Amino acid sequence: MNNMDFCPERDGFVSVDPYKLTDLNPFSKIGKEWMLITAKDDKNGANAMTASWGGVGVLWNKPVAFCFVRPQRYTFGLTETQDTVSLCFLGEEYRHTHKIFGSESGRDTAKISKAGVSLKFEGDTPVITESNTVLIGRKLYCDYLRDASFTDTEVRDKCYPEKDYHRVYVYEIVAAYIRKQ
Numbered sequence: 231m232n233n234m235d236f237c238p239e240r241d242g243f244v245s246v247d248p249y250k251l252t253d254l255n256p257f258s259k260i261g262k263e264w265m266l267i268t269a270k271d272d273k274n275g276a277n278a279m280t281a282s283w284g285g286v287g288v289l290w291n292k293p294v295a296f297c298f299v300r301p302q303r304y305t306f307g308l309t310e311t312q313d314t315v316s317l318c319f320l321g322e323e324y325r326h327t328h329k330i331f332g333s334e335s336g337r338d339t340a341k342i343s344k345a346g347v348s349l350k351f352e353g354d355t356p357v358i359t360e361s362n363t364v365l366i367g368r369k370l371y372c373d374y375l376r377d378a379s380f381t382d383t384e385v386r387d388k389c390y391p392e393k394d395y396h397r398v399y400v401y402e403i404v405a406a407y408i409r410k411q
């Protein structure tokens with residue numbers, strides 16, 4: 231093991247059965263705290279993108295997380311090619327880093343080092359070790375949202391004036407870690 235390897239115990243985390251996560255209200259955790267879709271990137275080691283649309287639940291008898299990535303994001307090329315991502319939740323004390331993660335692009339900036347947070351790897355999956363919660367996701371399914379499939383065209387036209395429909399990714403939550411108190 232080298233010091234880039236994520237070691238939950240040493241890095242201050244405990245592993246939790248996803249079904250037993252109690253502090254993962256998706257409305258507050260994803261919608262208000264926001265998550266970082268963090269994926270391996272040959273250029274910068276890894277890239278992370280702020281996301282506030284998504285959810286967690288059960289699908290195909292598995293614990294899953296799903297998220298939505300617009301095709302123009304640098305992250306899109308990574309979620310397309312990588313089998314896994316981590317969904318990292320940084321908490322209020324790192325709110326300021328979302329100015330970087332949520333508005334700059336991995337195309338131009340090594341965002342993780344610019345934000346001053348630390349990166350480790352669980353196998354091929356990058357983890358930001360300042361997180362309070364980390365979900366490791368293995369891609370099960372992806373597809374574009376489709377123009378013709380919207381049953382509410384007002385939502386469609388408001389969210390997609392450029393018709394840049396998100397691609398939805400469903401990830402099996404293969405591991406979940408929470409920061410030790």
Ligand SMILES: Cc1cc2nc3c(=O)[nH]c(=O)nc-3n(C[C@H](O)[C@H](O)[C@H](O)COP(=O)(O)O)c2cc1C
Nearest residue numbers: 280281282283299300303304305332333334335336
């Ligand atoms: C609060 C917030 C939530 C966001 N949620 C999403 C999202 O769910 N899906 C998405 O594609 N972009 C979302 N974005 C936009 C991306 O985070 C942003 O475009 C980012 O710069 C993309 O980085 P990248 O080019 O390195 O992938 C969000 C931005 C913010 C500030």
